[in-house]
Amino acid sequence: MKFINNLLHNCEDTSLNIIKSEETSLPVSVWLKMKFHIAFCKCCRNFNKQTKAIDKVLQHHFHENFPDQETKASDALKKRIKENLQKM
C-alpha cells in the first residue's frame, strides 16, 4: 500500500525527476514511475508544461537583449576604462 501511495502522491520526487529528465535520461524504472504518476496527477502534468515554458523564456531572456531596453554605460565608466587601458 505504501508503495502505491508513494507512487500516486509523491509529487516532490516526480517534479524533481521532471527537471532531471529535461537534461539527462533517467533509469527506466524511475522514468516509468514518473510517467505513471504524471498520468494520474494533474498538478505534476501542469508542472511539466510550465517548467518547459519557463525553460524557453529563460533561454530567450539570457540570450537576447531588447534593443530598446538597453541601459547605457555611464560616461564616467567609459572614461575610467580608457584611462586604465592607457596605463597598460
Next chain:
Amino acid sequence: MKNNDSGLAPEQWVDAFADFLFSFAITRVNSREDAEDIVQDTFLAAFKNAGTFEERSSVKTWLTSILKNKIIDYYRKKSQNSKSYEDYLDETEASFENAFFNQNHFGRWKNDIDKNYLSESTDDYILSKEFYKIMELCLQKLPSKLKPVFVAKYMLDEDAEKICKEFNITSSNYWVLLFRAKTLLRSCLEKNEITL
C-alpha cells in the same frame, strides 16, 4: 570575409561596445557597480589579448564571450565566499519542503497547480515586455545561492557536467538546486497571476 566591425582599432572598442556590454551585464548581475567592474575587466582582458583575436568572429561577439566568462567568474567567486552548497541545501531543505509539499501526505503539492495553462497565445505572451518585467522581478527574488547555477546553465548553455565541475558540486546537488530554483520561480510567476 571581413566582419563589419573588425576595422575598428582597439582604442575605439570602448566607444563602440561599452553600452552594449554594460547593458548585457546589468541584466545578468543586477548590480550597477558589479556590472561596471565586469565590463572594465572585459576590456582590460580584451586589450591584453588583442593580439590573439582572429577575425573569424566579429569584435562584438568576441567581447561578449569574454564578458560571459567574467560573469561566471563573478558568480563563482561570490559563491565561494559563502557557505558550501551542501550545507546550504541541507539547512534550507525543511523550509523549502514545508512551503511546497505536504509531508503528511507522501509529498503532494501543497497548493494545487491547476490553473489553466498554455493558451494558444502563450508563445507571443512569454516573449512580451510585460512578461519579462515580471520574470526579471522573480529572478531577482531568487536566493543568491540558487542563482549562479541558473545563470551558468542558461546564459552559457553549459551542460550539467561542466557546471558541476565549475561550481564544485555533485550532480545530485545540481538537480536539487535547479529544481528548487524552478519551483520558486514558477510559484513567483503564479503569484503575479501569470499562469502561462
